Amino acid sequence: MPLHKPYKDIPGTTIFDAEQSRLGYWLNQFCMSLMSAENRARFKADERAYLDEWAMTEDQKQAVIARDLNRCLALGGNIYFLAKIGATDGKSFQQMAGSMTGLSEEQYRQMMLAGGRPAEGNRSLADWENRKKETL
Template identity: 75%
Template sequence: MPLDKSYTDIPGTTIFDADQCRKGYWLNQFCMSLMKADNRARFKAGERAYLDEWPMTDAQKEAVLARDLNECIRLGGNIYFLAKIGATDGRSFQQLAGSMTGMSEEEYRHMMISGGRSVEGNRRIGEDGDAQAHRQPQGKAGKK
């Protein structure tokens, strides 16, 4: 019986849970293979051929080839593994994150230095602006 996943109602967010982990297992294993210089060289020499050595879905392979990291995440990729693709391409994590948000590296850097992404429009569906009202009690500390 599937678990109730109350966390699936956060707009624009894919939670890397056990189901995502299973779905992206081979995609993430491919990414980890890029930690070795000889594998990076083989991948760069023939990306599709190297990807075809892995039992990934065609959609996962196409997302890697397109460097569509948002799609890779939807298909089970974990950003910390996917960063290996960016490193193979000579891109920083900041450049990757910027590209995933539709921002330039400079725009992304400025947003993060300025406090990060606004919570407006990024809360759980049905949650209003009063974040305090939605917090769970923190136990009985301080009560007599």
């Protein structure tokens, strides 16, 4: 019996729950392998060959190759594990987060210093639908 997941209604938010954990198990194991200098070197030398050693889906492998971290999240990646990819590429967490929001590193930094994204209009998809109905 599936659980009710009210957090699925928050726009732009992927909650790393048990379902996501199962979905991304091998993706996250790959990311953790990048803690080893030897594995980082192997990955950088031939990304596809290294990824093919892992029981990841083709979608997961393509998301890693494209460095599409939002897609990696949707496919079960955990941001703390995905940070290993960024570190392998010489990127800071702030640079990675900026790329995930469509902002430059400086724009992302300024947004966070100003208090982050406003909650207004970002609370739930149901709120969006209700607002549409009110304007009709």
